[in-house]
Amino acid sequence: MRALDILWTLFRKDLRIEWRQRETLASICVFGVLVVLLFNFAFTPAGEESLRLLPGVLWIAFAFAGILGFNRSFAAERQNACLDGLRLAPIEPGLIYLAKMLSSLVFLAIAEVVIIFATALWYNFSFVPSIKWFVSIVFLGTLGYVGVGVTFGAVAANTRMREVMLPVLQFPVVVPIFIAAIEATSGALRGEASSQFASWVRLLVVFSVIFIVLSFLLFEYVLEE
Amino acid sequence: MKKNSSMTVHSLLTLAWILISLYLAFIFAPNEANQGNVYRIMYIHVPCAWSALVGYTVIFAGSVGYLWKRSQFADDLAYAGAEVGFIFCCCLLITGPLWAKPVWGVWWVWDPRTTLTFVLWLLFVGYLLLRTFFVNPAQAALLSAVVGIIGFVDVPIDYMAIRWWRTQHPQPVIMGGPDSGLPPRMEIALFTSIGAFLCLFFYLLRQRLHMGTARRDLEQLRRGETATEF
Numbered sequence: 001m002r003a004l005d006i007l008w009t010l011f012r013k014d015l016r017i018e019w020r021q022r023e024t025l026a027s028i029c030v031f032g033v034l035v036v037l038l039f040n041f042a043f044t045p046a047g048e049e050s051l052r053l054l055p056g057v058l059w060i061a062f063a064f065a066g067i068l069g070f071n072r073s074f075a076a077e078r079q080n081a082c083l084d085g086l087r088l089a090p091i092e093p094g095l096i097y098l099a100k101m102l103s104s105l106v107f108l109a110i111a112e113v114v115i116i117f118a119t120a121l122w123y124n125f126s127f128v129p130s131i132k133w134f135v136s137i138v139f140l141g142t143l144g145y146v147g148v149g150v151t152f153g154a155v156a157a158n159t160r161m162r163e164v165m166l167p168v169l170q171f172p173v174v175v176p177i178f179i180a181a182i183e184a185t186s187g188a189l190r191g192e193a194s195s196q197f198a199s200w201v202r203l204l205v206v207f208s209v210i211f212i213v214l215s216f217l218l219f220e221y222v223l224e225e
Numbered sequence: 226m227k228k229n230s231s232m233t234v235h236s237l238l239t240l241a242w243i244l245i246s247l248y249l250a251f252i253f254a255p256n257e258a259n260q261g262n263v264y265r266i267m268y269i270h271v272p273c274a275w276s277a278l279v280g281y282t283v284i285f286a287g288s289v290g291y292l293w294k295r296s297q298f299a300d301d302l303a304y305a306g307a308e309v310g311f312i313f314c315c316c317l318l319i320t321g322p323l324w325a326k327p328v329w330g331v332w333w334v335w336d337p338r339t340t341l342t343f344v345l346w347l348l349f350v351g352y353l354l355l356r357t358f359f360v361n362p363a364q365a366a367l368l369s370a371v372v373g374i375i376g377f378v379d380v381p382i383d384y385m386a387i388r389w390w391r392t393q394h395p396q397p398v399i400m401g402g403p404d405s406g407l408p409p410r411m412e413i414a415l416f417t418s419i420g421a422f423l424c425l426f427f428y429l430l431r432q433r434l435h436m437g438t439a440r441r442d443l444e445q446l447r448r449g450e451t452a453t454e455f
Contacts, residue, residue, distance in 0.1 A: 148375060155368045159358040168354055172347035173376055175340070210378055218371045221292055225364075 006091055010099030017076055018107065024072045025107050032065035032115040040122050050123045055185035058119060059141070059178060065111045066104075066145055067167050070153030073104050078157070083223075093220035101150045101212070108142055125189075133188040137201060141181030144208030145174055151215040154222045177211075180204045232431065239428045242421040249414035257411075266324045268414055272422030273317040277345060279426060280310015281380050284352065288373035291366055297441075298434075300366040303373055304356060305433035309426060311349040318346055338394035341383040348376045 018024055039057045043049075077083040086096055116138075120127055127134055149170055156166040180203040187197030250268035257264040283306025290299030321339065322332040333339065355372055359365040407415060 151371065151375065155355070155372055158360060158364050158368060159355065160360055161358060165355060165358055168347075169351045169372060172344050172351055173379060175344045176379060176382060179340075207378075211375070214375055214378070218292075218374060221367050221371050224367055 003092070003095060006095050007099055007102075010091075010096060011102050014099060014103035015106070018103070021076075024069055025110060027072075028065040028069045028107065028111040029114045031068050032061045032111050033118045035061040035064050036115060036118050036122065045123065050125060051189060052186075054119065054123060054125060054189060055182045058115065058138075058185065059182050061115045061119075062108070062112055062138075062142065063145070063171070063174075063178070065115065066108050066142075066149055067170060069104055069107055069111070070146075070149040070170070071156070071163055071166055073100055073150060074154050074157045087223055087225070093223050094216040096223065097150065097216055097219035100154075101146055101215075104150050105142065105146045108146060109139075112138060112142065127189070130188045130191060133194060134185065137181060137184045137188055137204065140201065140204040140208055141177055141185075144177045144204060144211050147208060147212040147215055148173055151219065151222060154219075177204065177207050180207070232428075232435075235424075235428050235431065239421070239424045242417075242424050246414070246418035246421040249417050254411050254414040255408065260328060263324065263327050266320050268418040269422075270317065270320040270324060271415060272419045273313045273320060274342075275419050276313035276422050276426040277310050277317050277349075278380060278384060279423065280306050280313060281345065281348065281377060282306075283310065283430065284373045285377040285380075288370035288377075291370045292374075297366075300370070301434055301437040302430075303370065305430050305437060307349060307352050307356070307373075308433055309429045311346075311353060312429075313422070313426065314342075314346045314349055317342060336394055338383075341379070344379055345383050348379060352376065 036057060039053070039060070043053055045053050074083070077086065116127065119125065149166075152166055152169045152173075156162040156169060159165045180200040184197045184200035184204065187200070188194075246268065250265055254265070254268070256262060284303045287299045287301075287303025287306055290296065291303065293299075321342070325334070326332050352369065352373060356365060356369050359368070
């Protein structure tokens, strides 16, 4: 119970910081929408073609928006030595990770909703028929993506050129999540039977669980000075 | 001195083994029915793949070892495994397309195996870049161990890719199931060259470890000198 209380407190703290600045959220939403816009100019898709491009466009927009968020997620903690305060508190480091992951998940989810609305509008595409599977796939993929991203964001924060370092670390590791997410999304949007893309969804679940458990266990080393 | 002599023995052993495997690969092994001589690049490509996978496994083992025991040796091991494994992974990605062009007609195909091998290469690059970009060197060992362990999650999938999915990449010839396998002569040549490459891998790994220790000793000596000057 105590662990849940701590988690809730940390999670609320992250949300409150973000609410007072609204920097991260605004920048990842705008950036994600810009990616979709650029794709629209690059391909000017119409009809059947847009269905083929949509899953890729969506996930690339999610990925870029996410990277921007992870780069910032520990930036606030560095001001006024907040990270040292967290370190000194009698809290299990894994809980700090989980709280950061949940808050990043919420921010990216909000950005994703904005991105999805933008694509629905510009690509004249309705997500409603496949909404149940689509939402679950996007949730699972984002979960795994954020699971690694928060850890790597914390690692990259200790390097020079962290804006470059983070994608170089993050993208290769999450390639399996991307492949599975894009395949499953395109199956769902095409309205295939769920058995057709169930194996990709399973892969998503397996990877998300592995990445989150590993990060949870390893986070104490990331926080060590 | 004793270390030096064991290194010499290792280097001579590697040289002899490589010469033998070259003989087996180019003269002893017969031509392949469809591909003729082209297939012989397999005797370099497959051993490189093994060495690259062993390389990332060394990173993983060194990383776990460092987090567990905090020994400098484990960290050196992980770093050395990354550098040596990276070289073999480069060879792997060079020999693959060289073979694919005459056989498939294209240099590269994005199927699960090739994609994941490219991912493996990127994992090496990311790890090596990370090690050079740390602001505070004291954190380098710790944080790269974390990255090394998380990155290792992708490695077994690369190994299993040609077993799980029907890919354009040739099916495995070793431990690939009842119908796989090679004619005896090819098998002898392949196993010998895998052995030779692994021998070379561990020789380079030892040299790299030795270099790491020497570099640290030198830094210590330098620091000692400046300290006495002041």
